[in-house]
Amino acid sequence: MVIFTARRRLQNSPILQILIAWSGVATVGFLLLFGRLNNLSVVQEFLGRQERFLQELTNHILLFGGSVVTGTLLGIPLGIWAARSRKAEKPVFFLANVTQTIPSLALFGLLIAPLSSLSLAFPFLRELGIRGVGATPAIIALIIYSLLPIVRNTYVSLRQLDPGVLDAGLGMGMNRLQMFLRLEAPLSAPLVLEGVRTASVQAVGNTAVAALIGAGGLGHFIFQGLGQAAPDLIILGAMPIIVLALIVDAVMRVFVRAATPKGLALESR
Amino acid sequence: MIRLEHVVKYYGETIAVDDLSLEVGEGEVCVLIGPSGCGKTTTLRMINRLIEPTSGRIFIDGTDTSKIKPELLRRSIGYAIQSVGLFPHMTVAANIGVVPELVHWDKSRIAGRIEELLVLVGLNPKEYAQKYPNQLSGGEAQRIGVARALAADPPILLMDEPFGAVDPLTREKLQAQFVRIQQELKKTVVLVTHDLDEAIRLADRIAVMELGKIAQYDTPEAVLSKPVNKFVHDFVGTDRALKRLSRINIQDVVRPAPSIAVSASLEDLASALEGAQYVWVVAEDGRLMGWISRTSLSRATSVKQAVVKGNVEEIAILNTATLREALSRMLGQGFNSIPVVDGNGHLLGEVSLHDVEARTAEVGA
Amino acid sequence: MNNQRIVRWALLVAVIGLFIALIADMRLLEAALRFFFPQESRVLHPRASLLLLVWEHLQLVGVSSGLTLVIGLPLGIWVTRSSGRNFLPIVTDLTSFGQTFPPVAVLALAVPVLGFGLLPTVFALFLYGLLPVVRNTVAGLQTVPPHLLDAAYGMGMSRTQALFKVEIPLAARVILAGVRISVVINIGTAMVGAAIGAGGLGSPIIAGLVQDNLAFIIEGALPAGILAVLVDQLLAGIEGLFAYAPDKPIG
Numbered sequence: 001m002v003i004f005t006a007r008r009r010l011q012n013s014p015i016l017q018i019l020i021a022w023s024g025v026a027t028v029g030f031l032l033l034f035g036r037l038n039n040l041s042v043v044q045e046f047l048g049r050q051e052r053f054l055q056e057l058t059n060h061i062l063l064f065g066g067s068v069v070t071g072t073l074l075g076i077p078l079g080i081w082a083a084r085s086r087k088a089e090k091p092v093f094f095l096a097n098v099t100q101t102i103p104s105l106a107l108f109g110l111l112i113a114p115l116s117s118l119s120l121a122f123p124f125l126r127e128l129g130i131r132g133v134g135a136t137p138a139i140i141a142l143i144i145y146s147l148l149p150i151v152r153n154t155y156v157s158l159r160q161l162d163p164g165v166l167d168a169g170l171g172m173g174m175n176r177l178q179m180f181l182r183l184e185a186p187l188s189a190p191l192v193l194e195g196v197r198t199a200s201v202q203a204v205g206n207t208a209v210a211a212l213i214g215a216g217g218l219g220h221f222i223f224q225g226l227g228q229a230a231p232d233l234i235i236l237g238a239m240p241i242i243v244l245a246l247i248v249d250a251v252m253r254v255f256v257r258a259a260t261p262k263g264l265a266l267e268s269r
Numbered sequence: 270m271i272r273l274e275h276v277v278k279y280y281g282e283t284i285a286v287d288d289l290s291l292e293v294g295e296g297e298v299c300v301l302i303g304p305s306g307c308g309k310t311t312t313l314r315m316i317n318r319l320i321e322p323t324s325g326r327i328f329i330d331g332t333d334t335s336k337i338k339p340e341l342l343r344r345s346i347g348y349a350i351q352s353v354g355l356f357p358h359m360t361v362a363a364n365i366g367v368v369p370e371l372v373h374w375d376k377s378r379i380a381g382r383i384e385e386l387l388v389l390v391g392l393n394p395k396e397y398a399q400k401y402p403n404q405l406s407g408g409e410a411q412r413i414g415v416a417r418a419l420a421a422d423p424p425i426l427l428m429d430e431p432f433g434a435v436d437p438l439t440r441e442k443l444q445a446q447f448v449r450i451q452q453e454l455k456k457t458v459v460l461v462t463h464d465l466d467e468a469i470r471l472a473d474r475i476a477v478m479e480l481g482k483i484a485q486y487d488t489p490e491a492v493l494s495k496p497v498n499k500f501v502h503d504f505v506g507t508d509r510a511l512k513r514l515s516r517i518n519i520q521d522v523v524r525p526a527p528s529i530a531v532s533a534s535l536e537d538l539a540s541a542l543e544g545a546q547y548v549w550v551v552a553e554d555g556r557l558m559g560w561i562s563r564t565s566l567s568r569a570t571s572v573k574q575a576v577v578k579g580n581v582e583e584i585a586i587l588n589t590a591t592l593r594e595a596l597s598r599m600l601g602q603g604f605n606s607i608p609v610v611d612g613n614g615h616l617l618g619e620v621s622l623h624d625v626e627a628r629t630a631e632v633g634a
Numbered sequence: 635m636n637n638q639r640i641v642r643w644a645l646l647v648a649v650i651g652l653f654i655a656l657i658a659d660m661r662l663l664e665a666a667l668r669f670f671f672p673q674e675s676r677v678l679h680p681r682a683s684l685l686l687l688v689w690e691h692l693q694l695v696g697v698s699s700g701l702t703l704v705i706g707l708p709l710g711i712w713v714t715r716s717s718g719r720n721f722l723p724i725v726t727d728l729t730s731f732g733q734t735f736p737p738v739a740v741l742a743l744a745v746p747v748l749g750f751g752l753l754p755t756v757f758a759l760f761l762y763g764l765l766p767v768v769r770n771t772v773a774g775l776q777t778v779p780p781h782l783l784d785a786a787y788g789m790g791m792s793r794t795q796a797l798f799k800v801e802i803p804l805a806a807r808v809i810l811a812g813v814r815i816s817v818v819i820n821i822g823t824a825m826v827g828a829a830i831g832a833g834g835l836g837s838p839i840i841a842g843l844v845q846d847n848l849a850f851i852i853e854g855a856l857p858a859g860i861l862a863v864l865v866d867q868l869l870a871g872i873e874g875l876f877a878y879a880p881d882k883p884i885g
Contacts, residue, residue: 101866102859103822109839109855113670113848133843205736209826213843222742226829231746238742242735249734319788344790354785357878358803367799368789401878417789427788 046236053221057240060217063210064203067139071146071203072196078147079154079192093155096148104141104206108213111137138207138215145206146199153195157188189259197252204245208237218244270295270457271316271425276325278311278481285311286322287481293474295424296455300468303478303504309461312478313427316459317346329425344372347418347456351430353410355402361387361413362398368421386416389450408439412446419454428460432467444470445589465505469493469512470591477501489516510629514593517628519620522592523609526619531558533572542566549608549616550576556614557581585610588617592628595620639874646867653860657684663853671849679838679850688857691834694752694824698759699817706764707809710771711797722772729769737762737823745830755832759823763816770812774805806876814869821862825854835861 046053082092099107115137119125161184169179211219218241225233271293278286286308293299301309314320316327318339327334334342355364362383369379387394390412402410411432418426432443444467451458451471462468468475469489476486477500485497493509496502505512528549529541541548542563550572552558559578561569569575585608586595599607599622606621656662664678678684712718713725740762744754778801786796802809828836835858842850 098863101818101862103825103862105822105825105836105839106855106858106862109842109851110859113852116848201734201736205738208736208738212826212829212840219738222738223829226742226745226750229750234742234745238739241739245734245736245739317788319784340790340792340795342790343788346790348785348788350781350785350788352781354781354788356782356786356800356804358876367791371790371795403878 049236053236056216056218056220059215060204060207060219060241060244063135063138063215063217064142064200064207067142067207068146068196068200068203070139071143071199072150074143075147075150075195075199076154076192079151080158082151083155083158089155092151096151099144100148104145104209105212107141107144108137108210111140112213115140133214135210135215138210138213142203142206142210146203149195149198149202150192151195153191153198154188157191158184160191161187186259186261190256193252193256193259197249197256200248200252201245204241204248208241270297270330271299271459272328273312273316274326274328276312276315276322276327278308278315278320279323284481286315289325289481289483291476291483291486293457293459295457297473298451298458298460298471300472300475301459301461301478302463302465302468302475303484305463306480307478308481309476309478310429313429313459313461316425317343317348317427319343344368344421345423345425347420347423347426349414349418349426349428349431351433353414353434355405355410355413355417357402359401360398361400361402361405364402364413365417365420367417372421374421382420382422386419387413389419389453390416391446392416407435408443411435411439411443415447415450419456424457426456426458426460428458430462431460433462433464440467447471466512466515470515477504479504489513511593511596514596514625514629515591517592518588519586519590519592519595519609520588522620522624522628523588523618524620524624526608526616528616529572531573531576535569535571538569538572538575539566549619551616555616557585557608557610557616559584581610581614584608585614585616586620587612592620592625596622596625599625643871646864646871650864650868653857653864657688657857660684667849667852670852679841679853681837681841682833684853684857687833687835687837687854688861690832691821691824691858691861694755694759694827694832694834695817695820698756698763698820698824699813701756701760702763702767702816703813705760706767707771709764710768710809711775711802713768714772714775715793715797725768726772729765732762733765733769735762737819738826741823741826741830750831752832755824755827755830759820759827762823763820766812766815766819767809768812770815771805771809774808774812775801777808778804803876804878807873810869810873810876814866814873817869818862818866821858821865825858 078092082089102110112133116133165183165187166179169183174182207215207217208219208222211217211223218237221233221237222241223237225231225235225237271291273289273291276286276289277284289308289312291299291312301312303309311320315322316329316334318334321335329342329346355361356367359367362380365383365386366379369382374382383398384394387397392409392412397405397409397413402413405413411434415428415431418428432440432447435443448471460471472489474487475489475492477484477492479500485492485501487495490513492501493505493513496505496509526549527541527545527547528551529537530551530553532553533541538548538561542561545563547560547562549560550558557579559576561572561575561577565575565577584602586598588609588611595607599605605623606619608619609617611617660678660683663684667678679687682690709725713722737758741755741758744758748754748757782800782804783796786800787793791799824832824834825836825839828834828840835854838850838854839858842848842852842854
């Protein structure tokens with residue numbers, strides 16, 4: 001409660017905001033470091049599996065990070081295309097919207113079957129490590145999920161652009177590329193990055209489910225804990241995922257702020 | 270009917286309304302006018318208690334308004350605002366019917382009233398009742414706003430820049446309509462505006478306000494001819510005489526004018542032009558066609574050939590217009606008289622510069 | 635309703651009917667699955683019929699969403715009234731903070747506290763579902779143009795009357811959008827609920843993963859995907875009924 005009210009008062013200073021919000025986490029962190037919480041059974045579990053934990057943590061980060069990056073690389077061009085072409089608009093958004101509604105576990109499942117048969121049919125895929133279950137369907141699904149927020153935000157930010165700005169640029173003698181680089185890109189950057197933020201936070205969560213299909217990641221501990229009815233294991237998986245999501249959210253917010261040109265008024269939340 | 274007694278309103282340290290006392294008689298139109306921040310809107314909104322006075326009392330028909338529940342008070346007062354505020358999720362009919370429903374009229378009475386009001390503001394009920402606000406033009410929306418304010422037949426009407434949000438042409442029509450409606454209904458009206466011409470046209474009495482106080486509260490003629498201090502004098506502007514002319518309707522001034530039909534003979538033309546410089550020519554359907562001047566009489570072969578044709582809209586003026594417009598047209602076109610026509614273009618008479626001069630002198634220096 | 639809308643609704647109802655028919659009678663599905671997965675000895679998850687699974691899933695989502703509405707709507711309304719205004723910042727902060735939490739983590743954390751089965755699932759779904767509903771209720775109510783409220787009060791509506799006759803109808807579309815988001819997310823999270831014994835369409839998928847049976851997986855995944863899309867379209871259609879201005883383009 002204190003953190004929230006303090007945060008409100010410091011709306012104007014993001015760095016200070018983040019510092020205060022994380023003071024809570026930092027306290028816990030310090031306590032952990034100095035072995036004060038060693039008696040907690042969660043920590044016991046952790047200490048017993050340190051290596052595995054780090055491995056899954058890395059997996060998790062690679063999974064969601066890789067898919068968000070790919071999603072961004074695919075999504076921004078798609079969004080630009082949808083904004084520029086009337087014909088592309090409807091199908092792009094229809095597909096993106098529909099895929100977004102499909103539950104993650106279902107999408108994983110739907111991808112497993114075709115991938116399985118593909119890898120059976122083409123052995124060289126197996127060599128590459130692309131199999132029916134595991135990371136492959138997870139990555140594909142994660143990429144698909146990160147598309148909608150990014151495509152939509154790219155589209156909206158381009159559409160919202162004041163045509164007078166582009167008109168002025170044209171009048172000043174800029175060519176298409178220059179207009180894009182010096183006008184459209186910087187002006188739409190904040191909104192697009194907000195889309196990346198949404199996609200990233202979502203991806204952290206969806207990756208947790210991916211553990212169910214053998215992709216690894218912190219979800220592994222959750223489901224192992226559920227299977228063994230071991231609450232500490234569950235917490236070992238769930239807490240870091242939540243913390244990870246919060247960190248990703250905070251970092252992305254800083255990026256969004258950084259990308260907002262001084263002159264633009266953007267809502268703080 | 271409405272009486273404000275020593276009303277004061279403070280916002281923190283700032284005084285918005287400073288010991289204001291005002292009385293509006295039944296059936297009167299009182300216009301509050303003044304520069305931004307003078308407290309006119311605050312005063313208006315204290316009458317229906319959207320704002321509560323810091324001190325002072327307001328009486329309606331002898332009753333202290335602070336003694337009545339605000340909602341109930343407001344249901345007996347019509348309220349029309351500049352942005353109109355039509356509810357976008359309700360049809361025009363539903364919008365108008367809001368207050369009657371709040372006071373529990375029965376359905377058939379409400380339906381009848383809706384139709385009555387739409388006709389009153391000049392809109393076809395069959396066409397407009399089921400429309401939604403986003404399908405209306407600015408002028409239509411404002412008229413429906415007024416209809417809505419009148420729905421429950423309140424004795425009092427409060428209006429805050431009700432005609433402000435439309436273009437000047439529409440505003441004029443709306444003002445004319447308001448005058449007509451008020452003549453028929455005789456409501457007690459308090460209206461806020463920043464447009465002096467509007468105030469002069471609509472008010473029975475004008476309250477010129479400055480810094481929360483009333484500088485002068487009098488009839489428009491009095492305010493224009495006898496401004497009580499420098500502020501009012503500067504506020505009404507130096508063309509007071511001209512402004513007064515906008516209070517005079519042409520139909521009060523129009524004189525019969527010499528005219529002949531286009532089918533008339535040359536003899537009739539000659540006799541009509543005896544003692545006159547010109548004569549108006551009227552077509553078969555009665556519409557004004559143009560004129561013939563004395564100088565062209567000698568060369569005339571027939572009335573039809575001699576007539577200098579003119580477009581009715583360009584050369585004539587409607588009898589619903591004010592004397593001020595007539596003056597403006599005459600000066601603009603370089604004539605010293607102008608024919609007056611009705612809505613169908615039929616000649617009713619004429620008005621001349623001489624008439625304007627005479628009237629200006631009448632109203633007083 | 636104009637023609638386009640009628641067509642859309644008719645299509646939606648038709649597809650929903652088709653869907654219900656297909657899941658009720660599993661022979662078609664069974665035949666299809668056998669065709670695609672000849673290697674499996676069984677193609678349909680034995681624990682429960684598909685109809686029952688779908689019903690379980692709907693119950694999970696329905697009960698939790700119902701609770702969310704019963705608590706979330708009044709909360710959102712209260713926080714925008716003068717009596718609750720003090721709590722607005724905290725509630726706003728909490729809801730946006732809470733939305734960064736992955737729903738699966740919330741579900742998982744409910745287990746140590748509430749055990750396995752229906753209770754933690756419904757509770758986690760209810761809690762997580764509150765966030766979009768409250769946030770959208772607040773947002774919707776806050777974007778009612780103030781001059782409309784001025785007109786409403788000026789005409790003599792009491793605060794309550796203005797709330798029900800003006801504010802809520804105008805905020806309805808945004809609020810329904812929040813409900814829609816909440817329900818769709820819950821359909822997804824409920825899938826994982828199968829892992830903690832809550833039943834639903836996640837159970838054939840998990841069984842399929844465990845037993846390495848692709849047919850089971852599809853039996854769960856396909857209806858789940860279709861269900862989610864249909865519910866989404868249905869709610870979107872209801873939302874569209876509250877549009878008083880011409881629909882704006884996508885985005």
